[in-house]
Amino acid sequence: NFMLTQPHSVSESPGKTVTISCTRSSGSIASNYVQWYQQRPGSAPTTVIYEDNQRPSGVPDRFSGSIDSSSNSASLTISGLKTEDEADYYCQSYDSSNHHVVFGGGTKLTVL
Amino acid sequence: QLQLQESGPGLVKPSETLSLTCTVSGGSISSSSYYWGWIRQPPGKGLEWIGSIYYSGSTYYNPSLKSRVTISVDTSKNQFSLKLSSVTAADTAVYYCARHVVVVTAKRHDAFDIWGQGTMVTVSS
Numbered sequence: 001n002f003m004l005t006q007p008h009s010v011s012e013s014p015g016k017t018v019t020i021s022c023t024r025s026s027g028s029i030a031s032n033y034v035q036w037y038q039q040r041p042g043s044a045p046t047t048v049i050y051e052d053n054q055r056p057s058g059v060p061d062r063f064s065g066s067i068d069s070s071s072n073s074a075s076l077t078i079s080g081l082k083t084e085d086e087a088d089y090y091c092q093s094y095d096s097s098n099h100h101v102v103f104g105g106g107t108k109l110t111v112l
Numbered sequence: 113q114l115q116l117q118e119s120g121p122g123l124v125k126p127s128e129t130l131s132l133t134c135t136v137s138g139g140s141i142s143s144s145s146y147y148w149g150w151i152r153q154p155p156g157k158g159l160e161w162i163g164s165i166y167y168s169g170s171t172y173y174n175p176s177l178k179s180r181v182t183i184s185v186d187t188s189k190n191q192f193s194l195k196l197s198s199v200t201a202a203d204t205a206v207y208y209c210a211r212h213v214v215v216v217t218a219k220r221h222d223a224f225d226i227w228g229q230g231t232m233v234t235v236s237s
Contacts, residue, residue: 016201020173037159037222044208044227045159051221094222099172101149101161 002026004091004104011110014081021035022079022091032094034106035076036065039106048089049076078109086111114139116209116228122202124235130196134209134228141190144169147212149224150183150194160205161230162214165192201234206230 003025012018021032034052037045046060048057049065052074062082067074074093091104120132134148141148149164163173165183173181177196185192200237210224 012119030219032220032222037158037224044230045224046227047223047225050223050225056225065128092159094220094224096220100175101164103151103159103161 002095004102005109006104007105009108011112012081014111016081017079020076020089021073022104028070029074030069035092036076037090081111083111118231119211122232124199124233125142125237126200126235127198128198130233132194132207134192142187147214148192149212151208151210154205157168183222201235204235206232219223
């Protein structure tokens with residue numbers, strides 16, 4: 001079993017760049033793909049990154065994803081921040097050892 | 113386009129069984145490419161995967177909930193359902209159904225690409 005740990009909150013100013021981390025507690029972050037979801041208040045999550053670094057159609061290229069085996073973590077980077085990016089962001093992957101989908105605890109992004 | 117809609121009681125008494133149904137429209141639940149999943153979110157907290165089902169009836173569940181969860185599918189109605197037994201206040205949450213993409217290659221891809229709007233279920237006497 002592993003956990004995905006995210007910072008509880010991050011904040012940055014409009015126009016700046018922010019990076020949200022997602023650290024896997026055991027096993028390799030590269031073992032299975034990582035997805036990132038955006039959830040605005042009162043709404044269902046939507047995908048902003050899938051398969052570590054792929055953007056669904058309609059998601060601006062300001063959103064990018066990566067994985068880093070040295071820190072065993074995935075990252076979501078949002079550049080050119082807009083107030084509309086303010087939301088909760090969740091990483092998600094799969095635990096092959098027990099056939100379990102795992103979500104990170106979520107990060108609240110404040111754009112101020 | 114494909115849409116999912118949750119339905120079921122918004123209030124369940126402690127120790128009883130929570131039952132929800134997800135109706136899929138705009139596409140077939142019998143597509144070979146997808147599982148169908150349930151995810152929940154307690155008020156002010158994060159997302160928790162409950163379990164997923166294939167149209168054939170094959171299931172896999174969150175180990176922490178497995179003893180209380182049953183997910184079933186009715187392909188004739190294009191629906192899948194969740195039953196969670198012996199509920200407590202800790203099961204109070206927004207429950208989402210979602211299409212669960214599973215692709216097994218060198219790295220496994222598991223992702224939820226289309227979600228229902230969610231339904232709030234409160235456990236209280």
